[in-house]
Amino acid sequence: KVFQAVVSCIGSDGTIYIIPKSFETALNKLMAEIQNTFKGLGLLIPYCWKRGEACVVRGSDTVWYRAKIVEVSGSILQVQYIDRGYIESIPQCHLYPTTFYTGIPPFCIPCQLYKTQPIGNFWQQDAVDYLQELLKNEEVEIHVEELPDNPWGKLSISLYFGGMSLSSFMAYQKYCVAEDCQDMQKLGVFEGDLSPSYLLQPLPVPGEIFPVMVTHLVSPKEVYICLDSSGNLTKCSATERAASSDSESLNKALKWCNKIVKTLPHLTNFRKELPCLAEYVDGLWYRAKLLSVTQLVPVQILVQFVDYGTYLVAPTSRLRHIPYHLLKYPVQAVRVLLAGFRPTSGDKNVERIPYSPEWSLKALWTMMDCVEGKHLFASILTASPEVTISLYGDDKNLVHLKLVEMGLAELDE
Numbered sequence: 001k002v003f004q005a006v007v008s009c010i011g012s013d014g015t016i017y018i019i020p021k022s023f024e025t026a027l028n029k030l031m032a033e034i035q036n037t038f039k040g041l042g043l044l045i046p047y048c049w050k051r052g053e054a055c056v057v058r059g060s061d062t063v064w065y066r067a068k069i070v071e072v073s074g075s076i077l078q079v080q081y082i083d084r085g086y087i088e089s090i091p092q093c094h095l096y097p098t099t100f101y102t103g104i105p106p107f108c109i110p111c112q113l114y115k116t117q118p119i120g121n122f123w124q125q126d127a128v129d130y131l132q133e134l135l136k137n138e139e140v141e142i143h144v145e146e147l148p149d150n151p152w153g154k155l156s157i158s159l160y161f162g163g164m165s166l167s168s169f170m171a172y173q174k175y176c177v178a179e180d181c182q183d184m185q186k187l188g189v190f191e192g193d194l195s196p197s198y199l200l201q202p203l204p205v206p207g208e209i210f211p212v213m214v215t216h217l218v219s220p221k222e223v224y225i226c227l228d229s230s231g232n233l234t235k236c237s238a239t240e241r242a243a244s245s246d247s248e249s250l251n252k253a254l255k256w257c258n259k260i261v262k263t264l265p266h267l268t269n270f271r272k273e274l275p276c277l278a279e280y281v282d283g284l285w286y287r288a289k290l291l292s293v294t295q296l297v298p299v300q301i302l303v304q305f306v307d308y309g310t311y312l313v314a315p316t317s318r319l320r321h322i323p324y325h326l327l328k329y330p331v332q333a334v335r336v337l338l339a340g341f342r343p344t345s346g347d348k349n350v351e352r353i354p355y356s357p358e359w360s361l362k363a364l365w366t367m368m369d370c371v372e373g374k375h376l377f378a379s380i381l382t383a384s385p386e387v388t389i390s391l392y393g394d395d396k397n398l399v400h401l402k403l404v405e406m407g408l409a410e411l412d413e
Helices: 021-037 125-135 166-172 182-187 238-263 324-328 361-371 401-405
Strands: 002-010 016-020 054-058 064-073 076-081 087-091 095-097 109-113 116-118 139-146 155-161 176-178 209-217 222-227 275-279 285-295 300-305 311-315 334-338 341-343 356-360 376-382 388-392 409-411
Touching: 002 021, 002 125, 016 021, 016 139, 021 064, 054 076, 109 166, 116 166, 125 166, 155 166, 166 176, 209 361, 209 388, 222 238, 222 388, 238 285, 238 324, 275 300, 275 311, 275 324, 285 311, 356 361, 361 401, 401 409
Parallel strands: 109 155, 334 388
Antiparallel strands: 002 016, 002 139, 016 109, 054 064, 054 095, 064 076, 076 087, 116 176, 139 155, 209 222, 209 376, 222 334, 275 285, 285 300, 300 311, 341 409, 376 388
């Protein structure tokens, strides 16, 4: 069985406690009922607590939770939150004994990684801390491998985050030995002789009008677009729905990559077009490809972020190897030429685009105002040798008409 779940906590012995997504509605309903039943403080009169006894606990967030007594030690009790998994030491005044809700099984499931042996035969504290930092409150994919011998035992699972196997990743980090590491190569990094490359984004058929967003402008006529998945997908074509699904999965995978990026090696091969991860000015890491070495001392590399079209000159410290599984998603940004207009000799603005002097900087800024952050529509005119499109605003008018009106461009029939 395969299902989505949220990791609620990691036990001190490395037990992974998960709450299946399908349980969330029932758990929220039970929590609301508990809050309505128990109000105020815990039991203030003396009470003889017993190990294993059911109770409710008033947490540090003032919310009541189901729990059981794990250890009794004077006025401090060790309890386990049975729907979350974590264990905490609590003063008696924050507990209340109850037989309510004992007929409802715990919503969290204790799990262990299938055929995975921690170094030293038990999970070391640094490994537990790392698992907690990596997984707590995150949504993951669970593959059930083996049921426990008794109902209170641990479920043996394979856990996947962002397309990566947790067992393989922890083995890669030398925290454990995993017997079944068929997907270990997913954590691998590309060497020069493998010649990896990104997949291209499939485009709608010529003539079809589809929603887009402009992610980067090179000149008023040359831009990068991505299919806009923010609209109503029920009215979208199969191509747009697939692109929306890819974009969502890619964003999740990149979120995980940003959590583990320090474990990925720095780039040592600087071959042109080589896929990599690059750190942008916002401090986050994105998919990129190498274009050229711009400086040798210190080494500076020109890269392009393939899902946006933007460029950056970065030192080698901001470039890392890319995990295999990030290559299965097509590039999100597509380079296109806009049809229907051309530069005009009547544009007397002195400031020109250095790499495209036929256009003035004013024309570029004006086009940027017309498209930046806006929901636009496109129709492909030709797909080769270069993708050429007509680009429309949400008012259904061609975006370049503003430039023509301002004398910054002229119509090109």
